[in-house]
Structures are given as C-alpha cells and as structure tokens.
Amino acid sequence: MIYRVLLVCMGNICRSPTAEVVLRHMIKINGLGDRVEVDSAGTHGYHVGEAPDSRTQRAASARGYNLSQLRARKVALQDLDYFDLILAMDRSNLDNLQRMAMPEQLPKIQLLMDYAGNFEDDEVPDPYYGLGHGFDLVLDMVEDAAKGVVEAVQKKLSSG
Secondary structure: OOEEEEEEEOOOOOHHHHHHHHHHHHHHHOOOOOOEEEEEEEOOOOOOOOOOOHHHHHHHHHOOOOOOOOOOOEOOHHHHHHOOEEEEOOHHHHHHHHHHOOHHHHHHEEEHHHHOOOOOOOOOOOOOOOOOHHHHHHHHHHHHHHHHHHHHHHHHHHHO
16 A cells, blocks of 8 residues: 655745655665655646755755755646645645635545644745745744654554
8 A cells, every 4th residue: 555645835835835845754774665655736827847945955955855856737636535634834725726726625635734743833834025035934834744744654564
C-alpha cells in the first residue's frame, strides 16, 4: 500500500513546496520512503510551472533542504481522489479545497497545523508579502507539523 499526501497553499511557491520537501525528508529518515508519496500544489494557478520563490529556496537551503527541482502546479480534481491526505496551509485554502470536493472526500482534507506539537497556530502564515524572517517561521511550523504527519501516517500504515 502506498499512502499519498498532498500539501496545498495558494500559489505553490512558498509554503506547500517547503512542506513537501520537509515531509518527504522526514518520511525518508523514518524509513517510509517506499511507502509514502508526497506532493504539493496550489489552489490558484498564478505560478504554474515556476520554481519556488527564491526567498523560500534560500531559507530551506540554509537548513539542508533543496527545492530547486520543484515546479508549481494547480490542484486538479483528480488529486482529490488520488491522495489519501490533503493538508492545507490555511483556512482559505482549506475552504477552496472543500468547495472542490465531493462529500466523501471531505474527511481527508485537513489543516497541516492540526498535526503540530509545539505550535498552537492553526494556519501557516503566507510569507510572500512579508519580511524575510517569515520564511524561517514557515520552516519551523512545517517541521513541527511534519513530525505529527509522519506519526499519523505510520499508524495508518501499520493498521493497514
């Protein structure tokens, strides 16, 4: 069984590609790399085909993550069937995903920060229009939540 996780923000150039690479790394170091597929997408098509924001790439690179191969894409309706868990970065994107979904798909659409252990925030703030430190905060939040996602996926895989 392959378990599939999709991470979603608005444009797929800051938060969700960061979350994709962080979660993929944590999945790999926990020995689940051959059992879990991780991808990211945006609810809007503003940046389709573009690499992640250079500030995002710089902040991620400083922590050893490489986002240079990623390209932005828009969430497609078939993603709602294909992925087992779809995690939005904020309530606005959660709402967009829920409006696209069929009723039976709704339970798999959640907020990433529901899995966080150290942050009480329910949304990962969009760093795009802010100052540089916002990209580091995104990494802190995503790393925290990714640990919880890995634990949940491990439980799901062990229970079949």
